[in-house]
Amino acid sequence: MPAQQPAVSVIMPVLNEERHLRDSVRHILGQEYAGEMEVVIALGPSTDRTDEIAAELVRETASNERARVHTVPNPTGRTPAALNAAIKASRHPIVVRVDGHGMLSPNYIATAVRLLEETGAQNVGGIMHAEGENAWEDAVAAAMTSRIGVGNAAFHTGGEAGPAETVYLGVFRREALEQQGGYNEEFIRAQDWELNFRIREAGGLIWFSPELKVQYRPRPSVRALAKQYKDYGRWRHVVARYHSGSINLRYLAPPTAVCAIAAGLVAGVAVTPWAFAVPVGYLAAITVGSVPAGKGLSLKARAQIPVALATMHMCWGFGFLTSPRALAAKVIASRRPSVRRDPSEV
Template sequence: MPAAPPAVSVIMPVLNEERHLRDAVRHILQQDYAGEMEVVIALGPSTDRTDEIAAELVRETASNPWGRVHTVPNPTGRTPAALNAAIKASRHPIVVRVDGHGMLSPNYIATAVRLLEETGAQNVGGVMHAEGENDWEHAVAAAMTSKIGVGNAAFHTGGDAGPAETVYLGVFRREALEQQGGYNEEFIRAQDWELNFRIREAGGLIWFSPELRVQYRPRPSVKALAKQYKDYGRWRHVVARYHSGSINLRYLAPPTAVCAIAAGLVVGVTLTPLGFVIPGGYLAAITAGSLPAGRGLPWKARVRIPVALATMHMSWGFGFLTSPRSLAKKVIESRRPAVTAPTQA
């Protein structure tokens, strides 16, 4: 008789997720997985109905022996603190990270557990598959899954299975999380990269597989998308200062574009109209790039793709350029050395 699959703890950091939380939890509880599950939601100080919806989910699953929902407080509202609180409150040997606006594919957990066993990895993850629910979100999703939007990032655009520096969300062996002491709470963003860096430094394997897919709901407005990508750029520069070998040309493209466009506008206004060739060329490039990215979408979504691309590129680049050294210094001072498991005598 085959052994029962390992029990799984799903941890969710949530803040102002009334729009998607119930659907995200439904995708967890309906997983095609024979093992026991629990869902631990870490509640930040939301200003919408998130807490009320979470309380309803706790009540609705109270008599469910294999998929109960629990909550823990996260008064700071910070994602890494939420994750650590949920890890501490959970109890199973496999820990699955899910965000409040992420929808797991039906066999996500079963596939991840199989990959952990097959590869010997400490953490496995897959594709962040952006899908929208209106014209703007469809445009953002198209931008986020195109190479002109995010370069060759495998967890956005897909790729071959294999070892990776980091992965989207992640399905961990609990022993790896406990060995490393969880997430570094100074990393308000990029906490996944930093934790995976320590796991790799300790000799652990991080594994990417396109078999794993999570539907991701994009930010609902230009303002929200701009803030998201400004934070991404800001914290990517912190990572670059934290670990000098982690930067590459893909990460330098947005700040270079911001500088070039700003210089072109200044030259165009003060010296010669030829300066406008640079911003004009950029607009032409993202417009042309949006055509294949928007294939099959309604025209109202397609015409918004260049706006989404420009918002992502310019916000990321601006965040990278304005990321203060003091923030990186604070994070570097909090550096946790990787912890290697003791060898057996």
């Protein structure tokens, strides 16, 4: 007789997710997993129907003994605060993080639990598989899963299973979360990287596997994508200042491109038209690079991939360059030392 599968808690930080929340929860409740589940939704101050939908989900699962949904408030609206509130309100030994616009593959939880057992990892995660629902979102998804868009990031483009610095979302052993005191709430973005850094520093293993796949819904407009990537760049510079060994050439490419293009435009106007070769060369490069990325998409979607690429690159780079030192200083002041397990508890 096979061993009983451990109970899992799925935690979801949500804010203005009326478009995808019900579908996301449906993918959780439909998991091919025999163990008990609970879904804890941390509700930020949404201005759409998110709270109403969440309340409906609570009522609809109230009589389901195997998988119930319940909610906790997150008045700050900040993701790390939501995650900590949901962790505190949950109770099972395995904690699965899912976002309100993420769709788990059918065997995601079962595979993650197996990998935790096989590898001894404290956290496992896989691929952020971007998929759109219209031409613009298809273009963004193509950009987010291409090397010209995100470099060699394994959780975007795939790769071999193995130890990793960080992973997308994550399936944790509760003991690892409690040992480290949860997420650092000063990290409005990049909180996953910071927590995984502490887990690794304490001797824990973070494991990436392409077997784990989560469908991700891209931002629905250029403006929303621009804000997302500006925030990513801003907080990645905070991480670089927080931990000097975490930066590499992939992260420096967007700010370098922003500086080069700005210099080319200024020099083209003030010095010589030949300097326009820099921005023109960049546009040519992303246009050519978008061709393989757009394979199989509609003509409308393929035409928008260069726009998505430029938005991602330029806004990430701008956010990185303008990230204030004061923000990094505030975050560094909140630094939590990693906590190693007492050997007597092993």
